[in-house]
């Protein structure tokens with residue numbers, strides 16, 4: 472087994488431009504499904520090593536995303552717990568950290584489902600290809616093509632998948648549903664990957680964009696190849712299947728369900744306060760897999776997330792009260808609002824800019840407060856966050872403000888490391904992405 476003391480220390484230069492790539496040696500398991508928000512595994516390794524974490528410790532990632540922290544911990548024989556509120560990301564983290572699946576069983580069932588799905592797809596397409604080249608939802612349904620329900624269809628980004636690949640994916644999804652329960656989620660995750668990487672007309676940069684439509688795509692063949700890769704990764708890591716890993720699909724602004732004094736370290740990357748609706752990042756696969764079916768589901772998802780953009784701000788939100796006494800946050804929020812009024816910007820979203828800024832930091836304050844009893848005295852914490860200037864170009868130094876909140880709550884601020892810099896599109900200013908390092912005094 473690898474240990475954190477024999478890792479390649481050349482990767483410790485986290486400000487190097489190569490820092491964010493998924494290297495070939497990291498592809499097993501991490502590459503099963505990632506998204507544009509994922510951080511690189513070597514960043515986790517670097518900090519776990521700096522924190523002196525070893526077997527016997529338990530690491531928490533409260534904003535777990537696609538599971539980079541908990542997977543990396545498991546690879547090194549360290550117990551880990553993740554919180555994730557987005558059901559698609561939670562599914563990815565659950566699957567990527569469950570290594571007790573029999574690889575041969577995964578392969579066998581995947582091949583069976585692929586065969587069944589392909590037969591059904593060919594039958595329908597052969598029957599209709601002379602007559603159907605494209606068509607409305609209703610027309611396609613008449614010809615036997617599978618399409619999304621009306622409510623579900625409204626949730627996906629327009630043209631994010633063409634009718635033919637969608638038909639293939641939906642037929643396959645139905646056959647996956649017939650798999651034994653322990654294989655259901657791994658097979659679904661492989662389909663999510665196939666949709667994002669191959670079948671959909673989407674690209675990330677970091678917003679989701681629509682590409683030239685792909686008329687067709689071998690959804691089943693590509694999915695099967697991914698299942699085979701997953702099976703072979705499981706084979707390689709079978710000796711670590713008993714390392715405990717847990718994924719809690721819940722809102723980590725309240726972590727009270729964790730046992731007291733159970734967490735030895737935290738390594739995480741929460742959302743940043745900007746105008747990106749990150750539920751769009753996982754929208755296509757969430758809808759095709761049926762994880763969100765209508766507007767009500769989408770709203771419930773957004774309500775469970777930290778408030779980081781004006782698309783998920785609600786009248787009943789009260790997190791702002793947790794930072795009411797922090798002058799710098801109040802100053803920035805007031806400056807945003809004053810600039811908005813001065814510029815005559817009065818759309819509903821623009822009017823919420825100052826409020827989302829307070830709610831964001833308030834949510835982080837609530838999270839840090841609820842975490843305190845769960846930490847072992849001396850626990851080290853790393854929060855990867857980025858500066859932002861999305862709200863009328865007023866600079867928000869996220870890392871510094873988070874450090875101030877933590878300091879007021881009794882955490883020791885050990886330092887703020889630079890992870891990387893980005894150029895803000897509007898202002899051409901350098902924005903820092905940093906790792907805020909804290910220690911719980913206990």
Ligand SMILES: C[S@@+](CC[C@H](N)C(=O)[O-])C[C@H]1O[C@@H](n2cnc3c(N)ncnc32)[C@H](O)[C@@H]1O
Nearest residue numbers: 508509510534536537539556557722723776777
């Ligand atoms: C920057 S991403 C983390 C990416 C992760 N480090 C990885 O490598 O995939 C932040 C994640 O926090 C999740 N999130 C946002 N608010 C949350 C909350 N209140 N509770 C739990 N998860 C939340 C988002 O859904 C998103 O997946």
